[in-house]
Amino acid sequence: MANPTLPDLPKRPENSLGRKLTFASGACLAMCQKLLEPHALTLAQWVLLSALWQRDGLLVSQLAAYSGNAAPATSRIVDRMEEKGLLRRAREAEDRRVVRVFLTDEGRALSRLDRFHETVNDALLDGFTAAEAAMLHTLLERVEFNARRRLEDAT
Numbered sequence: 001m002a003n004p005t006l007p008d009l010p011k012r013p014e015n016s017l018g019r020k021l022t023f024a025s026g027a028c029l030a031m032c033q034k035l036l037e038p039h040a041l042t043l044a045q046w047v048l049l050s051a052l053w054q055r056d057g058l059l060v061s062q063l064a065a066y067s068g069n070a071a072p073a074t075s076r077i078v079d080r081m082e083e084k085g086l087l088r089r090a091r092e093a094e095d096r097r098v099v100r101v102f103l104t105d106e107g108r109a110l111s112r113l114d115r116f117h118e119t120v121n122d123a124l125l126d127g128f129t130a131a132e133a134a135m136l137h138t139l140l141e142r143v144e145f146n147a148r149r150r151l152e153d154a155t
Helices: 017-039 043-054 060-067 071-083 105-113 116-124 130-154
Strands: 087-091 099-103
Touching: 017 043, 017 105, 017 116, 043 060, 043 071, 043 099, 043 105, 043 116, 060 071, 060 099, 071 087, 099 105
Parallel strands: none
Antiparallel strands: 087 099
């Protein structure tokens, strides 16, 4: 019986790739957040840390490119991480306009999480053969390429 206080929802399109990608992405993000919760990190923060564990002293613009976020959003994430004592900003002596982001001792101590993506991959690819996992990576790269190409064509 339909709920009299709510209108009936429209039927979901079963073949909507965008919907499936959105729901899969949301479920993956929720899983990652849950796994990172004991470390007091968000997934966005872990991504920035993972870049800095590889090469400390990156620019916010480099961190934005690495994470796929816009520079203002990345800057706000860095702000929160700086407040938590994980990162610090430093201006370059020869050009004070250039600001680099560095790990603190607390940020470096979390480097034990540098293989977190492998834990996530193992969970997401549970039951997949190696060939299926490789194909999924290839197909998702093609989907991203097609979306970016269409976006460029539209501008």
